[in-house]
Amino acid sequence: MQKVDVVVVGGGIAGLTAAIYAAKAGKQTVVIEKQERLGGRAISNKKKRAYFNLGAHSLYKGDAYATFRELGLTLQGKQPSAFAYGVWKGKLSALPSDMKSLFTTPLLSWKGKMEFASCLMKLMKADTHPFDRISIREWVEGNLRDPMVRNIFYSLLRAASYVVGPDLPAAGPVLKQLQNALKGALYLDRGWGALVEELRTKAADLGVRLLTNTKVSSVDIRGGIVRQVLCEDGTKINTRHVILATPPAVANDLVPFAENTALRTWKEQAIEVNAACLDVALNRLPKPKQQFAYGIDQTVLFSNYSRAAYLSDDGAQVISLIKYQGKDTDADKDLHELEGVLDLMQPGWRDELIVKQYLPRMTVCHDFMHLKRLENPGPAVPEIQGLYVAGEWASHGEVLVDAATASAKRAVQHMLSLEDKERNAQYEHRGVI
Ligand SMILES: Cc1cc2nc3c(=O)[nH]c(=O)nc-3n(C[C@H](O)[C@H](O)[C@H](O)COP(=O)(O)OP(=O)(O)OC[C@H]3O[C@@H](n4cnc5c(N)ncnc54)[C@H](O)[C@@H]3O)c2cc1C
Structure with a gap:
């Protein structure tokens, strides 16, 4: 049995950010991640010397960018030119x-x-x-x-x-x-995996313990107060604060009697956003001027990320295409449409192909600010003392990774201010103030 101040469940960008801010505030912190690697949906994979994200990823000048800069991350990469084509009537x-x-x-x-x-x-x-x-x-x-x-x-x-x-x-x-x-998006050298690595190093330097390959099975709550985190491999960690940086449905499942808490509302109101993602590495661009396109009458996006970022060890051009999906999707049809856009932008690309990655349905976000939302999730689960949520779905108006970092900081801030209040109340009670 171990004891720490804060357990963060989930080692994606939200979880790592929360852990870093908790550790900076002097809290003994553990991150528990079920996958072998930290990073969640922000990992990158190297295939035939080319770096692929899990679909097109650009860092905008919002909360995440400001947070990473505040933390001293180098964020190597460049801003691409804004010149763009539109795809209209083929x-x-x-x-x-x-x-x-x-x-x-x-x-x-x-x-x-x-x-x-x-x-x-x-x-x-x-x-x-x-x-x-x-x-x-x-x-x-x-x-x-x-x-x-x-x-x-x-x-x-x-x-x-x-x-x-x-x-x-x-x-x-x-x-x-x-x-x-x-204001300009940033395309990151070696993909978002490099950003995850910088966050991992920062967390480790601050003394955060990072447990991977460890799946949390439940959070033990007694008398409405967080007591312990239990993992599938038998690991048990005593703590007073848990930040659930998992998707909303997982957060709901990890907590006994979650149906009596706001976790249920947050899970039920969530609307997932999905996309089909096609990434290719090409020896060269058949049409070097055609690097970026928005679909106008098609729900697609095309971007050559290599025009601004180092994404290959041998000069290959790494292109990402996105097909924004509604509820009903067909993986083959989406691939066909994306390859059609590649044919339009880079005719002859098949002759230049080094390697390709197709992810037919990626969850880009588990929820966002939509008009059917009843309330913004978090930072605290009001019915349970010591329980908080973070993740891009816990947006209070931020979008995508900005919501991941903003919600993580909100969770830590809320935790610290509650502790301050408790401490002040104790002093008052003892007549110190
Ligand atoms: C195709 C695609 C394109 C995107 N493009 C952009 C973009 O251009 N710009 C942008 O800002 N954002 C973009 N995003 C969104 C961005 O990737 C996410 O907002 C961000 O990575 C989410 O981080 P997170 O920590 O909230 O969630 P996640 O990365 O999902 O992390 C949650 C973690 O919790 C872990 N976990 C779950 N259950 C358990 C358990 N029981 N025990 C332990 N661990 C558990 C998971 O394994 C995971 O690692 C994109 C996403 C996708 C998929």
């Missing part, structure tokens, strides 16, 4: 991404060009919170008139959120994410 056309492409794009009329430019400029400075309670569709239809400008905005907002339809996501958080994306 053809490629330049999208308005700078003055030249704005004036030359055949996709927009003169009036459409003016509307697009003025809306983008306004959006860059806008407070997005007033749009937290309306859908993306309501925002687009209420703010844009030109049909093609609307189509392009739908496409940009889909890429920012990974959500295929415009009726569910709350517009405010996605518009904020688009603002962050317009």
Whole structure:
């Protein structure tokens, strides 16, 4: 039997971030991860000397970027050029991404060009919170008139959120994410696995114990207070604080009588976002100028990540394609569509192929700020003292990895402020204050 101050269940980005902040506050902390490797969905795999993430991953200038910088991570990589094509009616056309492409794009009329430019400029400075309670569709239809400008905005907002339809996501958080994306995304050298490695090193340097290959089976709660974490291999750890950095359904399953707590609401209100991911490493690009494309009438995205990041030890070009999925999906059809986009962007790519990875259905996030949400999850599970949640699904308005880091910090902050209150109450009780 061991005893620590904080147990973090799940060693993805949320779990590692929570552990680092807990350790920085002087707490003896353990992370328990069921997989062999830390990192969760942010791992990278090396295949034939090319680094593949689990699908396209870009780091925007939001909470995660600021947090990693605050922690002193190097985040090696570069910002890609914003020049982009749009896929419309099976053809490629330049999208308005700078003055030249704005004036030359055949996709927009003169009036459409003016509307697009003025809306983008306004959006860059806008407070997005007033749009937290309306859908993306309501925002687009209420703010844009030109049909093609609307189509392009739908496409940009889909890429920012990974959500295929415009009726569910709350517009405010996605518009904020688009603002962050317009400030420039970072493509990381050696993929997001390098970021996980930096977090792992930071955690280890701060004295966090990292247990991998260890699956937590339940959290023992007595009298409404966290007591112990139990693992499938028999490991038991006594603790007063548990941060569940797992998906919401797992968090719910780990806690006895979770049906009487907010964990049940958070699990039931969650709407998963999924994507089919095709990644290829090519010897060279058949069309070197065609590096990035948004689908306008197709729910796809194409990006050559090697245009900004070191992703291969022998100069191969690593390209990621995403097919944003709704509820009904067909793995073969999605692959066919993604290969069709590759044919359009890089005709002859099959002759240059070194290695390919196809992930037919990846969960990009387990929940997000949508209009059917009853409440924002966490940071604390109100019915159980010492129990907290973190993860990209525990968003309070942040999107994707920004929600993972923000929720992790919220959980630790909440834990520390409760401890402060308890300590002050004890002093008051003893008449010290
Ligand atoms: C295809 C794809 C593209 C993406 N693109 C972007 C992007 O461009 N930008 C962006 O910001 N974000 C992106 N994301 C999202 C980003 O990857 C996630 O937000 C982030 O990695 C989530 O981290 P997390 O720690 O919340 O969850 P996870 O990474 O899922 O970590 C949860 C961990 O808990 C562990 N676990 C579960 N149950 C147990 C148990 N019982 N005991 C012990 N451990 C357990 C799991 O093994 C896992 O390691 C993308 C995701 C995908 C899939």
